Amino acid sequence: MWRWIHKWGSPKWFFQISLPWSQALMAIALVMLSLGLVWGLALAPADYQMGQSFRIIYVHVPSAILAQSLYVWVAILGAIGLIWNLKITHVLARAVMPLGTSFVFLALLTGGLWGMPTWGTYWQWDARMTSTLFLLFLYLGLWALYVLLPTAMPKQSAYKAASILALVGVVNIPIIKFSVEWWNSLHQPATFRLTEAPAMPVAMWAPLLLMVLGLYALSGALILKRARWILLADEHKASWAQDELSTLLQEKN
Amino acid sequence: MPFLSWAEFWAMGGHALYVWLSFSAFVGVLALNMLSPSWLQAKLCRQERRRRIRARRQESSS
Amino acid sequence: MWLSLCRREWLLSWRRPQDFAQALIFLVLVVVIFPLATDLNALAEPSLALAILWNASLLSLLLGCDQLFNQDRDDGYLDQVRLGATLLVVYVVVKMVMQWLRTGLPVVLITPLVALMFGLPAQHWGLVMLTLALGSLAIIVLASLGAALTLGLARSGMLLALLILPLLVPVLIYGAGVGLAALQARDTLAPLAMLAALVLFYWALIPLAIAKVLSLTSS
Numbered sequence: 450m451w452r453w454i455h456k457w458g459s460p461k462w463f464f465q466i467s468l469p470w471s472q473a474l475m476a477i478a479l480v481m482l483s484l485g486l487v488w489g490l491a492l493a494p495a496d497y498q499m500g501q502s503f504r505i506i507y508v509h510v511p512s513a514i515l516a517q518s519l520y521v522w523v524a525i526l527g528a529i530g531l532i533w534n535l536k537i538t539h540v541l542a543r544a545v546m547p548l549g550t551s552f553v554f555l556a557l558l559t560g561g562l563w564g565m566p567t568w569g570t571y572w573q574w575d576a577r578m579t580s581t582l583f584l585l586f587l588y589l590g591l592w593a594l595y596v597l598l599p600t601a602m603p604k605q606s607a608y609k610a611a612s613i614l615a616l617v618g619v620v621n622i623p624i625i626k627f628s629v630e631w632w633n634s635l636h637q638p639a640t641f642r643l644t645e646a647p648a649m650p651v652a653m654w655a656p657l658l659l660m661v662l663g664l665y666a667l668s669g670a671l672i673l674k675r676a677r678w679i680l681l682a683d684e685h686k687a688s689w690a691q692d693e694l695s696t697l698l699q700e701k702n
Numbered sequence: 703m704p705f706l707s708w709a710e711f712w713a714m715g716g717h718a719l720y721v722w723l724s725f726s727a728f729v730g731v732l733a734l735n736m737l738s739p740s741w742l743q744a745k746l747c748r749q750e751r752r753r754r755i756r757a758r759r760q761e762s763s764s
Numbered sequence: 765m766w767l768s769l770c771r772r773e774w775l776l777s778w779r780r781p782q783d784f785a786q787a788l789i790f791l792v793l794v795v796v797i798f799p800l801a802t803d804l805n806a807l808a809e810p811s812l813a814l815a816i817l818w819n820a821s822l823l824s825l826l827l828g829c830d831q832l833f834n835q836d837r838d839d840g841y842l843d844q845v846r847l848g849a850t851l852l853v854v855y856v857v858v859k860m861v862m863q864w865l866r867t868g869l870p871v872v873l874i875t876p877l878v879a880l881m882f883g884l885p886a887q888h889w890g891l892v893m894l895t896l897a898l899g900s901l902a903i904i905v906l907a908s909l910g911a912a913l914t915l916g917l918a919r920s921g922m923l924l925a926l927l928i929l930p931l932l933v934p935v936l937i938y939g940a941g942v943g944l945a946a947l948q949a950r951d952t953l954a955p956l957a958m959l960a961a962l963v964l965f966y967w968a969l970i971p972l973a974i975a976k977v978l979s980l981t982s983s
Contacts, residue, residue: 486725500715500716555731559724586926590930594913598981601916601981602981602983607980610981613973617931618930621930625930631938631955635944667732675738675742
């Protein structure tokens with residue numbers, strides 16, 4: 450067990466093992482997502498009240514779930530990096546940022562597009578949309594920190610400082626949600642419940658589950674893929690990295 | 703089967719714009735994310751190639 | 765140890781009165797330009813007063829903390845603290861308390877003036893001032909975290925705002941929410957309790973984070 454944890458301290462090991470893992474996860478992801486998309490778009494029944502626009506749930510909810518999950522993952526990675534001083538955690542955290550931000554963006558976009566046929570407006574200051582909007586800002590701020598801090602101080606210190614912000618952010622997320630829900634309950638009756646469709650029949654939530662799981666797998670694959678190149682760029686002077694780069698450059702020619 | 707014809711499928715009960723825009727944005731953004739690591743790889747290779755050429759040049763001139 | 769730190773901060777603040785003045789003037793300025801962008805009828809709305817007061821205070825306090833640690837880093841005092849016997853956390857807490865005295869307290873004291881300008885009924889002034897006192901405490905601790913994180917960066921003000929404003933959402937919601945509840949004759953205890961809880965929570969934990977960040981960003 451200790452040896453396995455010790456391995457994570459080796460950039461070379463990570464670089465080698467991340468390839469088969471990302472490929473496996475990508476294969477699983479593509480199967481699940483294609484199934485989920487087809488099922489959700491064409492085969493699942495439409496909602497009685499919302500009609501066909503209900504199908505947007507199959508992209509909106511998975512994006513929102515992943516957006517929140519990935520932020521928590523960045524915080525967890527940051528904590529591990531701070532406590533055990535494993536450099537790979539910062540590489541992985543940086544690899545998550547573009548993907549996590551993409552998911553928040555998609556959640557907001559699809560939420561708005563779902564809102565128009567359902568509520569007659571693209572934007573609604575309800576608890577969920579507002580919280581998601583602030584999640585976007587949390588992501589953007591953290592990403593900016595990961596990019597800008599290394600320019601002003603030693604890289605590892607920079608990444609650790611960014612990790613602390615991620616941790617403060619993750620602790621604040623439930624607080625933000627709670628406060629926004631309270632704020633919202635004052636000003637609006639709770640008529641708009643976007644995804645609270647209780648007792649959805651299996652035909653409706655099964656493709657949703659497929660999409661969520663598929664998206665998790667895809668995220669894993671993409672994060673690993675991205676992390677490999679970030680790592681190689683960081684460590685390019687190391688001898689193992691030089692070997693890998695030689696192989697790559699030869700393949701290109 | 704909720705759709706009786708292709709035409710109905712594309713029309714999405716009048717919500718075609720919203721549904722198709724959502725799904726295409728979803729696929730599009732994810733596709734970008736799938737391509738992005740390859741761009742990182744290409745950039746890294748380009749930089750490394752230039753570094754090696756520079757190193758060889760310095761070696762041969764010294 | 766505390767005392768010598770406090771004394772130093774006090775002396776420095778006294779010699780730089782512009783810190784205190786700037787925060788106050790910025791606040792009043794932001795407040796008074798609001799009516800110019802709307803019509804006079806809208807000004808009769810007291811809840812608008814709350815929104816303007818809170819947001820202007822938020823921005824003023826946030827931006828006022830931007831360079832909080834810079835001078836100490838530049839003249840080497842920060843390194844002295846790190847190497848010396850004082851805990852970095854103690855230094856951080858002293859800095860923040862002094863900052864609150866410099867910027868937070870004036871914001872609270874000037875509230876009646878702003879309230880007057882926007883027709884906020886006098887019976888609510890005390891409560892609103894209390895919420896601003898608590899809120900400003902929370903804002904300062906989070907803004908100090910932002911200052912520590914952006915210590916080495918140029919043009920850090922905007923980044924600080926981007927990083928910290930999302931974290932301040934609950935403070936804003938509950939803080940202004942108390943005043944709003946008072947105006948609408950609803951229960952004020954719940955949001956007030958939440959605000960107080962937040963202040964305690966942040967002051968208990970965030971100074972530790974700030975100390976850790978300072979040890980990283982001032983190297």
